[in-house]
Structure formats: C-alpha cells, structure tokens
Amino acid sequence: MLYSDGNAYDIWRALRELDGLDWHQVDESRGFWSIVKYADTDLVLRDTATFTSERGTLLDLLGTDDPAGGQQLAVTDPPQHTERQARLKKALASKAVDRQREAIRGKIVDLLEPLGDGGLFDFGAAMLALPMSVTGTMMDLPEEDWAWLSRLTTVCIAADDPEFQDDGGKEATLKSAHRELFGYFQDLMRHRRTVLGDDLLSVLISTEFEGRLMSASEIVANCYSLLLGANVTTPHAPTFVLAEFAGTDVLAEWAAHSEVNGTASEEALRWASPVNHVLRYATRDVEVRGTKIAEGDAVVAWLGAANRDEEVFENSHTFDIRRKPNKHLAFGIGPHYCVGHSVARVTVSVLFEELLGRYADFALAGTPERLVSNFASGYKHVPITARVRN
Template identity: 60%
Template sequence: MTAVPPTTRCPVSAPQQVDLIDPGLYHRGGAHELWRRLRRDAPVSRQAAGDLGYWSVVGYAEANRVLRDHEAFTSEQGTLLNLLGKGDPAGGRQMAVTDPPQHSRLRGPLQQALSIRTVENDREAVRAVVVELLRPLADGGPFDFAAAMAAMPMAVIGTMMALPEQDWPRLVRLTHACIAADDPEFQLAAGPQATLVTAHRELFAYFQDVVTRRRRSPGDDLISVLLTMELDGRRLSPGEIVSNCYSLLLGAAVTTAQPPNAAMAELAGTAVLDDWAAHPELLNGGVEEALRWASPTQHFMRHTTRDVEVLGVPIPAGDAVVVWLASANRDETVFADPDTFDIRRRPNKHIAFGVGAHYCIGHTVARVTLRILFTELLGRFTGFELAGTPRRMRSNIIAGFTHLPITARAR
C-alpha cells in the first residue's frame, strides 16, 4: 500500500504492510486499528491490488462526498472490490450499479413497495418469525445466535418476494457464498472463485424460474412489482428483472443479521443489555448504534468519471475509489468516543446504509426488523453470556459473524 497523504500530514509507516482486501484481516478481528491510523495520517491513500490499484477513503466527510457525488464517482463499473478491474456486467441495468437519473426510475416503484406502511402491515409476521427463532434460547444451553440471525432476514425478504419457505435455507447459503467465498463455511472444494461463480449461477437460474412462474401468476410481492415496472417507456427485460431480484435478495439477506450479532458479541456479559431492556425509550437509538457499530457493508467502490481531488489528493479519471463505511462510522471527528457502544449516543449520523442516491432501499425493512428483534430479545431474556468463541466471517464485503454461541435466561 502506498500512502499519498496531503502535504500537511505525516507519511504512513506500519499500515503499508497491511492488505485491506485480504478477507483474513476481517476474520481475525477487523481493520479498525489500521483505519484509525489512516484517518489520522492518510485519509486518502493509494492501495496496491496485484497489478491494479485503488484509492482508499476512510474519513466520514470524504466518504459522504464520494457517495453523494454520482456525477464524479460512478457506480456503473461495479460497487465492490471483487469486481476491481473487471467491470460489472449488470452496470446500467441493475439498480445497485446504475446512476441517476436511471437509478431513480428503477428505484421509485420498489421504494414505494418497501414503504413504512407496507412494512408495518407485515409487522406481526416478522414478530412471529423472530419469536420462533429465539425460542431455543430459553432452553438454557448454548445457542448459536449468529445462525438464528442469518435465518431472520431471509424469512422477511423471502416473504416479501413470495419465495417458497422450503427454499430459504438454500438461499441463505448461496447469498453468503456470494459475499464470503473465501470463508471455509461456504467455500466449495474447487476454491473461492468457483464458489462465487457457482453461487451466482445458481441464484440467477433460481430467479429465472421464479420469474417465469410469477409471470403466469403475479401477486402483490416485490417480484411482481418488478414485472410491471417500466424504464424509458418499456417493461424491464427478463435479464433486468432477474438481476434486480438477485440484488434485492443479496442486499437484505447478508446484512440485517449483523447488527444484532455485533451488539451481542460486544455487550454479552455486561450490564448494557439489561440497561437497554429497562429503558424501552432507547430502542430506536440502540438500534441505530448497533447499525453504526456493526457497519455490515464494509465498503463501496466507485470509479471517477473525471480528474478529481479528494482532501487535496488528485485522483485521475477512471480510477477506482473505495469508501470504507466501517471506518467512516468510527471517525473521531464525528462520533465522540467512537469505539464505545453507546445506546444513548446522540446524534448518530452513521452511514451504515450508505448515503446519497444509493441509500439502502431496504433501510425501512431493516430498521423495523431490528426493532422487533431487540424488543423480543431484551423483553424475553436476560443474563446474556458468551458460551464459546465467536467466529467472524472471512469477507472484505460484509463484517459479521458465522457463529456466536451464547446462553441466556428467560425473564
């Protein structure tokens, strides 16, 4: 890694030996110490990546600038580091890799379908799922909290997309293989690349079949919304529909589980969870702090459309720029005592959902789901303790846990 700090800053030393792309870095506990040093010494730095390279942005203000300015920083060449130097074949067709104004035209109908009113209508169904997932915790034995949390968002998005319940476990495995192909938990014997290719192929084939069936029998689900959407006066093509189904499922299934996991890993065995339970008025603020603390999506990538400067550092047109959300959400200039999980944190302008035009379309669903989860968890149980060593996911895309054994007592 070659740091290119502004002239008023000192050059970076030890962090030069650390590869931010290495999934093992996050499996071993994350990059927060490295990011802290980069925020201080080189908030905009050039990183090597084999024969390629990218610009790393770790500060809050700079992250906001890059993510908001879609005219200077495009999403259409890929938004994740695993596409560095490859481009994204869905660019310009899939909502996640489309810039405004086309992005806005794709987003509008789906945003309406995911409105707070729609989500509130599903509140009791979500609550029933959460209660059932937490039921074994009452037995008193070790309970794999992370495994239960992985199933939770799939049940929610699976219901909203009208996907058969028997398919949900397979979809959990495939979505996690897409974002953690280096993790032995999901990796095929043929290796990470084969894992990624296979998972993508199976998910796209799955949705091709689902979309074909849904055309014959549409409903009021998210896939049926995609079937009726128009873009530039035409209906979406089958490929565009399948691509956006994949994006919606992936975005929901691999992120929502991680704020409760991160909160439990940090707070089990402390008095904070009982303090939180005793103050229901802190529910929303505590959920926002769990989102900041976890920052499930670790990074977003953009490409410059012209020569730009970020914090005085010149970046040529066509270069990749990677914003580390997890670092921005620990920026000391924005968050007081950022390495403390504070359920009373005010204000809390985290960017766990991103910012700007690509602000997570599922944020309302995620927030409602997490509020229900923490209400039921803290209302039904106390005495949370770790019952083993948590296992972090081996991924540079999603920060999270694959296993988190805990015990608790029923209230």
C-alpha cells in the same frame, strides 16, 4: 482486507489521521484510493456524476467491469437509477413495512424460541437465517427454499470463508452460487408473471422503465441484489451486539430502558457497519482532501471507518445506546441509499424488542467466529446461553 482477523479499526484510525488519501497497490495493474473520513465518504457517494457505480461496487471485481452495470440498481447511476428505484422504494417505504411488522415479529419469535431451552444457542447462525425469513415473505418465496437461498446468498458475500466454499475453491463456489440463484429467479419469474401479486417480485415484473417493462435479465439481477442487500445488513448488527456485549451491563441497561430501543438499534447498525465498503470509479480528474484522483481511478469508501470518524461521532469507539444524533452511513448515503433500509431497521428493532423482552442473563458459551469476507463485517457463529424472563 479480510475482517476475520486483525483490527481494521486501528488501521482506519491511522488512515483518518493522514493529511490526504492513501493509495493501495493491489498488483501491477490494479490499485485503489481509500476513503475513511465521513465527509469524504459523503462526497463520493453523493456525487454520482464524478464517482460512478456502473463499473462495479465490490473490491472483488476491482479492474473488471460488472456485467450487471446499467441493469442492477446497485450498479446503475441516476437518472436511470432513480426511475427504476421509484416503485421498489414505494413498496419498501416505512408505512408499507410497518404493515409487515407483526409478520416479521412472528418470524423472529420462532427463530429465538430455542434460546428458551437454556442450552447452547448459536445466535450467529440464527441471525444468518433471519433476513431470508423476512425478505422471503415479502417476495413471496416458497418457505422450503429459504434455508437454501440463505446459504447461497451468504456464499456470494463470503466466498473466502472455507465453511461456505465448495471443493473447487472460491471462484468455482461463486460461479455455482450465481448460476443457481439466477436460474432459480428466472424460473420463478416465468411462473409469477402469470399470477402477479403485491409481493416485491411482482413489483419488479410489472415496473415500467423508459416506457417498457424491465427485461428478464434486469428483473433477475435486481432480485439477486435485494437478497444480497438483506443478507449483508440485517443479521450482523444483532450478532455484533451479542458477540461483543453478552455478559456486560450493555444488554441489561438496554433491556431495563425499553424507551432507548430506537437509538440503541441505530447504534448497533453504526457499530457493526455490516457493509464495510463500496467501490466507485472517478469519471474525471478530481481532488479529494488535497489528493488528486485521476479519471478511471478506483475509489473505495470504507463505511466502517466513516462511522467511527471522531470528527462526527463523539466518543466514536464507545457503544452508546442513547447516542443522538447518529447520522451513521451503515445504509450508505445519496442516490444509492439502501432501498431496503426500512425493512432492515424494523427487523433489527423488533429483534431486540423480542430478544431483550423475553430473555435475560446472556452469556457467551464459546468464542464467536467472524465471517471471512472482504465485503461483509459480521459473525457467523455466536454461541450463547440465556434464560427466559420471569
């Protein structure tokens, strides 16, 4: 399923109304069960013993075991996952990220500055650049590499999008992007080992696992995972809000009541649900919602569907800047809860503080363009205009 056209929300609503799960046959040998209810998603993502991530987590790899299984955090199950994640989790904890808040704010102010000229501003393109300016700083990556790295990671989540494809098509584009990213981090890792600092790459290099340091391939795989995670989640909550609510009362109400910035930012994450799916495989025969899932069957949890579940979110199809409680699953749940959630939350919150505090009268200056992807739900271009607040 691609999110560049059609209405996934209507499809998910119909699936939520079914008594059991729905099976999707992809071809003669491959298919998967769709998980669209909040409670079922919670079950599948928490029970790593029954639903493993180690064979792969993306539909693009359906039926093919992920070569990074057991090495990359995203495709490693507990207890190995828990041990590997511990130091990275500490480095990305709320208190650690709060110390970076003003540095993040500075990057955001710089990105938004052209909006003050009064002309057309591509908010979508600016937001696609945002995660790299934050993660690049925290990983101590050379600033001259950020734009290139941002494009490569976008390619990896949206290789179906013609704008990000090379002439050779999707598969050739992906191979080239992976080769360049992995080669880049291999070279950088060799250098950083001689000059360790307190950045995230140094944390990975110096982290011990099962009495040993992580191998080069493990370090590189997790660098890739960190960049990918940041580029999927962070840009698309803001772009959804501007693409869908510029010119409405939503932004004016939000700006007039700065005290709601926390709940409104969480609502933006729920509304966008940028990571639309995660893939798991059943390790044993099991029953979910009256449906028998056989050992080895693929199961896809649609986070965007769970975050609109009417049984959990009152008026789930309404954007409510004061929604509370808001136990959305935009970052997943369970052992694989996004390790970078604090970074993403701080970035999104500060982004809206600066955007709504400095500018007003937002209006669309063209038709927003969706990112063509079966994994990330977001916009790549959101042309807007605004004025500087007096």
